[in-house]
Amino acid sequence: MDINIPDSSLPRVVIVGSGFGCIQLAKSLRGKAFEVVLLDKNNYHTFLPLLYQVATAGLEPDAIAEPVREIFNGQPHFHFRMAEVLRIEPQHNQLNTSIGSLHYDYLVLACGSQANFYRNDELTRYALPMKTVRNALALRSRLLENSERALELPDKQQQLEQVNIVIAGGGPTGVELAGAIAELRDIVLAKDYPELPLKHMKIHLIEGNSRLLKSMGEESSRKAYHFLNQMGVTVHLNVLVQSYNGTVVTLSNGDTHAAKTLFWTAGVEGVVIPGLSPVSIGKGNRYIVNEFNQVEGYINVFAIGDNALQVLRDYPQGLPGLAPPSIQQGHWLAKNLVSLRQKQPLQAFSYVNKGVMAVIGRNRAVVELPFWYTQGFMAWVLWMGVHLLLLVGFRNKASTVLNWAVNYFSYSRASRLITQFQNIPVEAVTSVSGASLPL
DSSP states (O other): OBOOOOOOSSOEEEEEOOSHHHHHHHHHTTTSSOEEEEEESSSEEEOGGGHHHHHTTSSOGGGTEEEHHHHTTTOTTEEEEEOOEEEEEGGGTEEEETTEEEEOSEEEEOOOEEEOOTTOHHHHHHOEEOSSHHHHHHHHHHHHHHHHHHTTOSSHHHHHHHHOEEEEOOSHHHHHHHHHHHHIIIIIIHHHOTTSOGGGOOEEEEOSSSSSOTTSOHHHHHHHHHHHHHTTEEEEOSOOEEEEOSSEEEETTSOEEEOSEEEEOSOEEEOOOBTBOGGGEEGGGEEEBOTTOBBTTOSSEEEOGGGEEOOBTTBTTOOOSSHHHHHHHHHHHHHHHHHHHTTOOOOOOOOOOOOEEEEEETTEEEEEETTEEEESHHHHHHHHHHHHHHSSSHHHHHHHHHHHHHHHHHTOOSOOOOOSOTTOOGGGTOOOBOOOOOO
């Protein structure tokens, strides 16, 4: 059965995914001589840089998610279908999806990334990732329900083991999550659960490198470490999580930490759809692409964002899985699709690094721009401004500003609902998404 798409004489561009790059590509093709079909298993675009705030009760999901149909309302020759792509048949220029088959003239793969547990069955079973709205809600419920469960325990040590947190991964997501949980503990949980010894609750951040925020400069790494230390987060460097049985985290140096919760931000891998040649898959389970974002071995199949392994002179390991490369690739690819249609030479993609940033907590952030470095309160204000500008939709911007203002002046978090059961199977909350750290 074919997917019901209105007939058109225009060449069809099928985009798989609704992340930053997909949205930018589809927008950039507006008014061009193409029919655009966007496929995603969810009917909304998620602003992933603020996902950790949903996980720590700062925002509700609808503040960081925008329906795809709302974004492209009124755009001619655009169609959205909520579907999962099951297989690619490049010899027939066709996709097999959960709702039927679909022909394409040009295919763009931007399915994002998923948590990489490095084939560790224990971690796959017990660790909680943070890649989707569903993941974030599961994390939020786990944080709150741990405190509820701790009240049932008579022994203070058992109570602490119930509420202790271990976070694997000292990149932007891990650092931001650790800082947000520390604030949640000190500002909200301590007030909500005065019977618990939460001032002794441990938050461990585990990083395998010699410093945090490896993608940023050493000064930013040192400042992030200092901020987290001030907030009562214990940072472990040059060590990895070796195993976790749901109760005890064992590190590669032999240390153990009792905790009922392990949040996993230590690695991601691309999402690959069956059908393309195995030689097109590279490191990190990503599609190998050339300077025009064409997948190795194919002329009319492209990949952008976290799905693409694009090696440039300044990025020998491939572009980072952040929002800015995805957005720039989407914009650039739209130009090249026009050139390809008109049989004109394609232009090689070049990434312009406009800067990176990370927030650690209230009035604490680090920002690196090509012309300026700052940290502390000014960096925090700049971080908020940039994220508000990049949020999709006026309603999301207004809702986020209001929530931030209330949280800042009231020293509270309003979104403290337990919406999922503790010990929910990880496979039920693990899904596909894109990575992010926008600027």
